Amino acid sequence: MSDIAYPVRANPVTTEPRLARYILIGTVVVLIAILLFAPLIAVFSEALREGWSAAISSLSEPDARSAIQLTLLVAAVVVPLNAVFGIAAAWAITKFDFRGKAFLITLIDLPFSVSPVVAGLALVLLFGSNSALGAWFIAHDMKIVFALPGILLATMFVTFPFVARELIPVMMEQGRAEEEAALTLGASGWRTFFTVTLPNIRWALLYGVLLCNARAMGEFGAVAVISGKIRGETTTMPIMIEMLYNEYLSVAAFSLAAALAMLALVTLLLKSLLEWRYADLLSATRRH
């Protein structure tokens, strides 16, 4: 039991006294248990209050299934789009020198400082039937608000900065010497990107994608304003959870919430596993 809290490198001058370590670890574990694990356990225990079969059968209801499908579809569209955007933005910002760069970074960060409710409001103002643009879309029989495109736009808005924010600092630090070397050796632009840049940023990219994915699946506020809440059509998992909870179907609501948490946890565990499996590789790329 005595080595429960040994430091990474047992070098006494670069770590804290044993007592301090125990206190710090204890504080962290207790606070995490109260702040993070208690709500999670509450969700799972509510879901399983009537046993596994009730929880699982509530997930196979057609409305719940279509909500799961819609959420997965939204994530499948939004996450790759944001990844492409993030890579493009990071490439333009870190590999080139142009005016107004700081302002541009602030604009990319903007969705973080906008309340999701306001984001939904802005989209309704822009594409609702009372706006010129919205009226044009409706005249051409294209639905934006209260349909899939609106949900996609709202989700993209709130998850917008995640990938770019992860990539920009990493790529800034790495500079552009390696890419220049590759180009000098005659590699094409794309080849340079895929063989030189991408391996360097893959961890940051993976991390950004995972965060973006988790947030995309969990977004409620902005989507609630713009979804129209049509059962089995425009209800994402978070919206469906709120609806079920309001119908006193708390087992079904929490089962769906637990399923959503599991989806996110699986991706997070996957990330941890990859990090663990490729720890050496990871430290090698970080080192240089």
Next chain:
Amino acid sequence: MIRTIAISSQVLAQGTFVRDLVGGHIEIDTGGRRLSGKPVASRKDTRVSPVRAAFSARHLRAGLLSMIAAIGLAVSGAPAVHAQESVEILNVSYDPTREFYRAYNELFNEWWSEQGNDPVTLRQSHGGSGGQARSVIDGLEAQVVTLALSADIDVIAENTGKIPEDWQSRLPHNSSPYTSTIVFLVREGNPKGIEDWDDLVGEDVQVITPNPKTSGGARWNFLAGWGWALKEFGGDEKKAQNYVAALYGNVPVLDTGARGSTNTFVQRGMGDVLLAWENEAFLALEEQGEDAFDIVVPSISILAEPPVALIDENIKSDAQREAAEAYLEHLYSPEAQALALKNFYRAWDTSAASEEDIARFPEVELLSIEDFGGWAEVQPTFFADGGIFDQIYEGQ
């Protein structure tokens, strides 16, 4: 012999082997240029890691393509209105009617098929009454709205012109196929002895009611209390306002919707009395067991009329109009009325209902919204920005 060397950690070069250098490095000829570096082990030793493989150019391109395909599908799927498909009706409704309309939609389609029609695809949307009306104004293409109060449908008529002004006279009973009222839900045995509206302003009584700004049901709660106070104080509006101010002074949580309040009272154990729709109170009893709560009927309450309306301009075809009109009219049939009674609504036609469902409702003196001058007057006076409800809080 062709060899590969690493120049930096990520840059490789390939060329014919020239000579060995010190430290294990080699020199190669890349066709005119000589480079030196650490040789990379032959192919079989450098197994590509799955991570690296996943990020390889080929996979990434495939991913890009499938992503573009997915977006294409998403966009093309959006305006999917096919002529051959069955008639669709979207019913945009408020929160507490979920159970009722789920049952009614089945009942209607059964009856509709019996009449020799193709079944209709019935789509439901539920949410706070005001928010649902706003969605319809902003373009949610509902053929039918079934909301908590006529003020919310008035707003749709006013802002979009998709419904004629006199929509409420198009169907019987002010277009309200079912009604409800406001009752008190108290804890088992009524420990605080709450019998009527004046008990709600007691020192140690906590009242749970949602925010009238965001909840239609809460507006009925407010008006029922206001109506009682006006009668109690002989029409003195100042005293009535003091009464409701005291009432809301006893409210520890203002939820945004009626269901939120019920959850706060029932599951979180907050408060001594819940002001609730009668149907919500019965539903809570059914869900939580009869021995957890009691229903108290006050001396005066209000006749809450949740109206229904056809959104004329959202109708695309004659077949759709025919089905949507039948959908609303059939709400008044004996079977549908019995269904409403079964779902704890006070319906008009009791001919097909079971004895038990009818006997459930106690007699109570009910004020009507007309006693307050109708919603067109009530809404701005009481609940608009700066109205009496706001004055209660801002006067504190």
Next chain:
Amino acid sequence: MRTGILRSASPLPGFGLSFGIMMTVLSIVVLLPIAALLGRGLTIGPADLWEMVNSQRIRSALLLSFRAALIASLFNLVFGLLLAWVLVRYRFWGRRLIDAAIDLPFALPTAVAGIALTALYAPNGVFGQLLAPFNIKIAYTEIGIWLALIFIGLPFVVRTVQPVIEELDHELEEASATLGARRIYTLYRVILPTLTPALLTGFALALARSVGEYGSVIFIAGNLPLQTEIAPLLIVIRLEEYNYDAATAIGLAMLLISFAMLLAINAIQIWSRRRMGDV
């Protein structure tokens, strides 16, 4: 395009393509909706906007939103630093589990988080019952709002500081120790300044996120006007009243204040970076 915007030539290709993709997506997804919001604000006019925002009710709601966000983010600043340090520097049982769970607040829909927290801290909940004898109320008070905001803002500081701690050079600490500095002095004078930029970034992100939070807070706050009514709820209330102008006004006020705060924090960050000699 290249010559017009670029400040100096770069041998790397792809500026047009990457810049093009970035600006297109940025415009459609972010700038256009925000422009619609600003446009709406312009048609109302500054005087009317001020009129709509300048009431006691809105002022107290804005104050509450920013105060609670500030308190929660300060807590997350300290706790996030502690958490990141412990996760990187110590090895203990369950470390990997905690590390994986940090991002949970992103994944759990905010409404679920709000319901779960309320269930725990309501007077009849597991923690609420424990605290009731001491007359401590958490759910339906301002403390409940802090709790919800701490929950949703937790990952930001941890995730921005963690990589920097991983990159920290042990030699610096060794040198400091060799020169006779006590550990606490090393931590304070050598390590903390290095972490400051990352800490500030995480703090700013957590703050911005919690100011606008709606889904989780409305379940655990009492939502009483002038007491526990947050600004995003007021926006929703104005929307329910079909009063888009007033909703836009409050939305713009929030946007301006959080934008100003972000700018201020960015400025502090640049300043501290300069002082540190560009760490």
